[in-house]
Amino acid sequence: MKKILRFCLLSMLVVIALGGMLFGYFIYSPDPEIPQLSGTLTKASIEVGGLTRTYRTYLPKGLTKSAPLVVVMHGSGENGAQIRLETGYGFERLADQHGFVVVYPDAYSFDWNDCSKVGDFRVNGIDVDDVKFLSAVVDKLMSDIDINRDRVFATGVSAGGFMSIRLALEAPSRFRAVAAVSANVPSPENFKCTPTGQGASVMIMNGTKDPLVPFDGGESSLFGLFYKGGKIRSSRESGQYFADYNHIGGSPATNQSAVVDGVGVEQFSWRDASLAEVELVAIHGGGHGLPQPYWRRPRLLGPSPMAPNGPAMIWAFFERQRPFRN
Numbered sequence: 001m002k003k004i005l006r007f008c009l010l011s012m013l014v015v016i017a018l019g020g021m022l023f024g025y026f027i028y029s030p031d032p033e034i035p036q037l038s039g040t041l042t043k044a045s046i047e048v049g050g051l052t053r054t055y056r057t058y059l060p061k062g063l064t065k066s067a068p069l070v071v072v073m074h075g076s077g078e079n080g081a082q083i084r085l086e087t088g089y090g091f092e093r094l095a096d097q098h099g100f101v102v103v104y105p106d107a108y109s110f111d112w113n114d115c116s117k118v119g120d121f122r123v124n125g126i127d128v129d130d131v132k133f134l135s136a137v138v139d140k141l142m143s144d145i146d147i148n149r150d151r152v153f154a155t156g157v158s159a160g161g162f163m164s165i166r167l168a169l170e171a172p173s174r175f176r177a178v179a180a181v182s183a184n185v186p187s188p189e190n191f192k193c194t195p196t197g198q199g200a201s202v203m204i205m206n207g208t209k210d211p212l213v214p215f216d217g218g219e220s221s222l223f224g225l226f227y228k229g230g231k232i233r234s235s236r237e238s239g240q241y242f243a244d245y246n247h248i249g250g251s252p253a254t255n256q257s258a259v260v261d262g263v264g265v266e267q268f269s270w271r272d273a274s275l276a277e278v279e280l281v282a283i284h285g286g287g288h289g290l291p292q293p294y295w296r297r298p299r300l301l302g303p304s305p306m307a308p309n310g311p312a313m314i315w316a317f318f319e320r321q322r323p324f325r326n
Contacts, residue, residue: 032088032295038062038096046140048133051123055105055137056080059145060095068100068151069141070318071134071175073160075182076111076120080104083157088294090311098315101145105137112156112163115193116186116220118230119159130163135174150323155179155314157290158213162186168202168242169195177201177321179314181290182213184220185238190230199246199276203317205310206235207286211302215282236268239280243270246278261285263305275322281313 038061045054072091074083084092084104091102113121113130121128134154141147154175156164161183168178170193177200184206185191208215217234233241239252252268259265264284271277283291287302290310297304 031085035089035093035294037089037092039092041092046133046136048136049129051108051128051133053106053108053133053137054080055103056084057141058092058095058102058104060092060099060101062099063101063145064099065146066148066151067146068098068153068318069103069138069147070095070100070315071103071105071138071152071154071156073105073112073154073156073163074107075156075158075160079106083160086157086295086297087290087311088292090290090292090294090309091315094311094315098319100151101141101147103137103141105134107159108133112159112166114159114162114166114186115169115191116162116230116232117190117192131166131170134163134167135171138174149174150176151318151321153177153179153318153321155181156183157181158183158288165202166193168200169193169245172196172198172200175200176323177203177318179203179205179317181205181310181314182207182210182288184213184217184232184235185241187217187231187233190232195245199242201275201277201317201321202242202246203279203281203314204235204238204242205281205283205290205313207283207288207291207302209285209302210288211300212288235280235282239268239270239278242278246270246274246276248272248274248276248278252278252280259305259307261305263291263303263307265308275324277321279317283308 039059041058043056108128110120113128154167161180164178164180167175215235220232248270252270255267266282268280289297291305292310293306
């Protein structure tokens with residue numbers, strides 16, 4: 001009997017040890033170092049659709065009047081504090097340099113209610129209206145802070161990237177440009193949005209080795225088992241979708257550059273004389289998430305290159321956008 005108990009105990013210890021090793025190898029990633037930032041981060045709430053919604057706002061020191069605003073959205077099952085960490089505080093570093101406001105909103109359910117039909121975005125059987133919530137946050141910040149209404153931008157990673165796509169289609173009057181990271185346009189059978197017909201500028205930034213959001217399209221899931229989000233178009237098809245939506249004809253201009261450790265960046269740019277533009281940034285050798293030099297993502301999400309600087313590329317895209325209004 002004692003031998004059996006000893007064997008069971010040893011077996012349990014082995015399983016726990018293996019579990020710890022697997023967790024440490026595939027899932028654990030140490031937090032990035034907190035940088036020296038000039039501004040302040042505050043948390044606030046707002047009532048929208050009968051729900052109390054929360055968000056965090058970063059205001060850099062010495063903010064000038066009519067400052068731009070960048071909305072940064074987290075992935076599934078996370079919150080604004082986590083995407084702030086996972087971007088390596090990259091947008092706040094840029095905010096200190098370039099003088100813009102950063103807001104990190106929190107989803108109410110597990111997923112943002114994006115254009116996909118598949119997802120966990122209902123509360124008490126009712127779809128959460130995240131477009132209304134995000135628009136309300138922008139309106140509130142416009143009234144509380146002197147925000148330039150023509151320079152409001154949105155970006156997000158994974159579920160936040162998919163939500164960015166919805167904002168580009170349904171709220172372009174508030175969001176001049178969006179950058180969707182680790183996200184593609186849902187396939188027609190998985191698409192539920194109602195585009196307004198007015199186009200925002202769109203950047204799509206995806207890794208070619210993303211195990212969750214396939215670069216070449218197909219079923220969005222992790223190993224076919226977790227985080228199922230339905231079928232999506234390929235990254236190239238998603239870029240072309242927005243080029244067609246914005247009535248930008250012709251083939252995209254392309255540019256390739258090597259980065260480090262075998263990682264390369266390929267950019268496809270659709271532009272014409274109009275004010276809207278579309279850009280696809282393919283991170284060759286990159287996995288799921290925003291590439292940046294401050295934080296390495298868990299191995300479970302695929303390769304995690306520390307370059308290029310994704311937040312800096314996104315801000316450069318936002319910064320060059322001209323207002324639609326004269």
